Amino acid sequence: MEEREILQKGEGRMDDKKKFLSVWLLLAGFVVLSVVVLVLCLRSDTRLPDTVGRELTEAEREAVKARNSPLTDYVYLSPNADFPRRSEIRKITIHHMAGDLGLEELGKAFGERDRRASANYAVGGDGRVALYVEEENRAWTSSSRENDDQAVTIEVANDEIGGDWHVGSAAYEALIDLCTDICERNGIRELSFTGDETGNLTIHKMFKEDTECPGPYLEEKMGEIAERVNERLKTETD
Ligand SMILES: [Zn+2]
Numbered sequence: 119m120e121e122r123e124i125l126q127k128g129e130g131r132m133d134d135k136k137k138f139l140s141v142w143l144l145l146a147g148f149v150v151l152s153v154v155v156l157v158l159c160l161r162s163d164t165r166l167p168d169t170v171g172r173e174l175t176e177a178e179r180e181a182v183k184a185r186n187s188p189l190t191d192y193v194y195l196s197p198n199a200d201f202p203r204r205s206e207i208r209k210i211t212i213h214h215m216a217g218d219l220g221l222e223e224l225g226k227a228f229g230e231r232d233r234r235a236s237a238n239y240a241v242g243g244d245g246r247v248a249l250y251v252e253e254e255n256r257a258w259t260s261s262s263r264e265n266d267d268q269a270v271t272i273e274v275a276n277d278e279i280g281g282d283w284h285v286g287s288a289a290y291e292a293l294i295d296l297c298t299d300i301c302e303r304n305g306i307r308e309l310s311f312t313g314d315e316t317g318n319l320t321i322h323k324m325f326k327e328d329t330e331c332p333g334p335y336l337e338e339k340m341g342e343i344a345e346r347v348n349e350r351l352k353t354e355t356d
Contacts, residue, residue, distance in 0.1 A: 170197040171229045186253050187239070187299050189292075191246040194225030196236035196257070200267075203256035207304040209269035209318040210297055211260050212340070213237060214283050214332040218275040221248035234258060239296060240273040245288035247296055253304070262315075262325035269320060270300050274336060283333025294343060298350045307351065309344040319344050 169178060179193050215224065221242045228236040228250045237259045240248045251257035251271075259271035274293055278284035285293075301309060311319040319340060322331035 165201065166197050167195070167201060170195045170199075171231075182249065182252060186249050187247065187296060187303070189247045189296055189299055190239075190249045192221045192225070192248040194222070194229060194248070194250060195252070196225075196228035196250045197231050198228060198234055198236040198258050199251040200256040200258075202254045203267050205267040207253060207268065207270055207300075208306065209265065209320055210300055210306075210309065211265060211269040211271045211320045211322065212293070212332050212336060212343070213259060213271060213273045213322045214285070214336055215240065215273045215275045216283070216331070216333075217279055218243040218277065221246055224248065224273065225250060237271045237273045239270065241275060241289050241292045241296060243275040243277055243286055243289050245292035247292060253300075260320070260322050260325050261329075265315065265320060265325055270304070272296060274332065276333065276335075278335075282335040283330070284335045285339075290339070294346050294350075297343065297347045301347060301351055302354065307355075309347050311340040311344045 169182070174182065174193060174195070182193050182195070183190050219227070221240055224240050225248060227233055236251050236257045238249070238251045238253060238257045240250065242248070253270055256263075256266050257271045258266065259273075260266050260269065272293065274285055275289050276283045277286040277289075297309065300306070306318065309319045310317045315324045321337060321340065323329050323337070
């Protein structure tokens with residue numbers, strides 16, 4: 119064998135070794151990355167309270183209600199939230215359901231992890247109140263982390279699809295009751311609707327350009343909602 123041939127063969131073997139090594143490095147890197155991703159997923163899941171995304175026992179429901187509004191009729195806790203919220207509660211944000219899904223249906227939707235959406239409360243067309251995210255946690259409702267960290271968010275059922283997105287009187291009166299109760303329990307002395315995010319009564323469209331939420335009907339009522347809640351807060355502290 120020529121000397122050159124021997125050298126070439128030697129180099130060939132070296133190349134094979136290098137290839138072998140890089141395949142193994144690549145594989146090892148992939149395995150390490152998979153483990154890291156898996157651990158991160160498990161960690162973020164284990165951080166969720168065990169009360170989310172399932173029916174609660176009677177005792178669990180009562181315990182949840184005791185920490186939130188006594189006006190609550192239905193509880194189904196959503197995993198789509200930050201546990202706990204980072205700011206103290208200073209605001210209320212109103213949304214509309216874009217229809218009347220029913221509190222149980224909405225609970226099911228918010229119970230799905232993929233939906234990435236929730237609200238603290240919803241008021242049904244019949245005036246019943248649902249709790250989906252406990253007040254101590256931040257619901258994912260208003261397209262603004264900053265707002266939702268400070269706000270209790272409420273979805274209100276409509277009795278008209280489209281148009282003004284009208285809200286019936288049972289839902290409207292229940293909304294006034296719920297807002298008053300949230301203010302009382304969280305030390306909010308007065309609600310003010312300024313038409314922008316500087317007030318402590320806010321609406322979804324202040325934070326998202328391409329939404330009508332909560333619709334013309336409720337938007338027009340914001341000043342009146344603040345007034346009626348404030349009247350009650352005043353008479354109750356007098
Ligand atoms: Zn909304």
